Amino acid sequence: MKSSYRLTRHFRTASCFRIPVRMRLRYISHGVEIMLSAALVCMALTVYHEARGEPISGQHAVAHVIMNRVADPRWPSGICAVTRQAAQFSWIGEVNPLPDDAEAWANAVLISRDAMEHRSKDNTGGATNYHSTSMSIAPSVYLPYWVDEMTVTRRIGNHIFYRRK
Secondary structure, three states, X not given: OOOOEEEEOOOOEEOOOOEEOOOEEEEOOOOEEEEOOHHXXXXXXXXXXXXXXXXXXXXHHHHHHHHHHHHOOOOOOOHHHHHHOOOOOOOOOOOOOOOOOHHHHHHHHHHHHHHHOOOOOOOOOOOOEEEEHHHHOOHHHHOOHHHHHXXXXXXXXXXXXXXXX
C-alpha cells in the first residue's frame, strides 16, 4: 500500500515573504505525524517550487546549491536566510506558496532532509548558482548578470549549474 500524507494548514507565516515556516506532514498509512523544522520547510519549498518537474537528480542539485550557499561566507548563513534572499529564487513572493502536489512535496521534503543531514552527495560540483536552460535561448536578454563570473559545473535536467571561477 502506497503511503500518503496530508499537508495541514497549521503554520506560522514569515510576514515579509509569506513563507510557511512550520507545517505538518502526516503519513496517513503509518499514522505517524512529523513536525517539520523551519529550515527543512524553507529548503523543501524551494526544491518543490524550483525543481518539482525535474528529475530526482535535478531536485537534489537544487538542494545542494542551497547547502553550498549556506557553507559559503559570501551568502547569508542559514537555510531560510539563503532561500528568502531577494531575487535569488523565482518562486519567492508567490501569492500561495503552499504545495498542491502531494507526491512532489513529499519528495522535496525527503530530498531536502537528505541534503541537510549530508546523506546525499553534492551532484553540482560545488555550484552556488543555477538558472533554467530556457534563459539560454536569447543569452543577451535573459542570462543572469553573474554568468560571466562563473564556471559551468553541470547541466542537470532543465538547469545549468555554476560555481565561482
